[in-house]
Amino acid sequence: MNKQIHYMKKVLSIIFILLLGINVSQAQNFSPDRPGIANGSFITPQNMLGYEAGIQFYHDFFITELHVGELLLRYGVSEKIELRATLGSFASTSKVGIGGNSEYSGTKDMAFGTKINLVSGNETPNLSALAEVSLPFGSPEYTNDEYVPTFALLLDQYLDKGIALTSNLGYTFGVGDLTDHWLFTLTPGFSITENTAGYAGYAGMYYGNDINQHWVEGGITFGFSSGAQLDLNLGLETEGESFFIGAGFAMGY
Secondary structure: OHHHHHHHHHHHHHHHHHHOOOOOOOHHHOOOOOOOOOOOOOOOOEOOEEEEEEEEEEEOOOEEEEEEEEEEEEEEOOOOEEEEEEOOOEEEEEEEEOOEEEEEEEEOOEEEEEEEEEEOOOOOOEEEEEEEEEEOOOOOOOOOOOOEEEEEEEEEEEOOOOEEEEEEEEEEOOOOOOOOEEEEEEEEEEEOOOOEEEEEEEEEEEOOOOOEEEEEEEEEEEEOOOOOEEEEEEEEEOOOOOEEEEEEEEEEO
């Protein structure tokens, strides 16, 4: 109980800090990182607070899990820098094991970080660097019990006729019992109508020793004149029976 109270105090403190001194900006300039496994390279406009939230259902051989929340706050410090707070989700899990089935629920770990734009322009790719650290503030069933750093390069390139390409190359450090791993994504996106877009691509997680995950994922987004975005997304792990399906919302103020 004390750990959960401490967790909520941390969440409220970060929200309060991010809200200080924010001026109203054009929400239409906000480019969400969701949906999908990859993050976009675009920076939240200066003095804008963007928030993204969602719900996801996950299933594999042993686990069925529902995530509610997936709350990400992004604040534009300047044209080149944003601060990020991933405030975690509430999760409910059903697990099949040798000793019998089990069910539990709780909160996931939080993470804080920054995204810095390295290259931008109308004719050149948009390239940014992302640095985050996961903090062990989640429930005992879900926490990693470690501070876990992740670094990534994020690339967006507009091609022809409403087609864009997003790619991530990231590395998560192994600490404690966690195994370090690489993440690579390659995700083409395309316009369907003026306010609707879709994407479909690949995400690979490489742990070494031939222990890898290969995901095919896709989704659709619906944009509004206010700058808000709704999304639907799904993914399938090609070498097993793992899949996820989710929906979300994003907005900038």
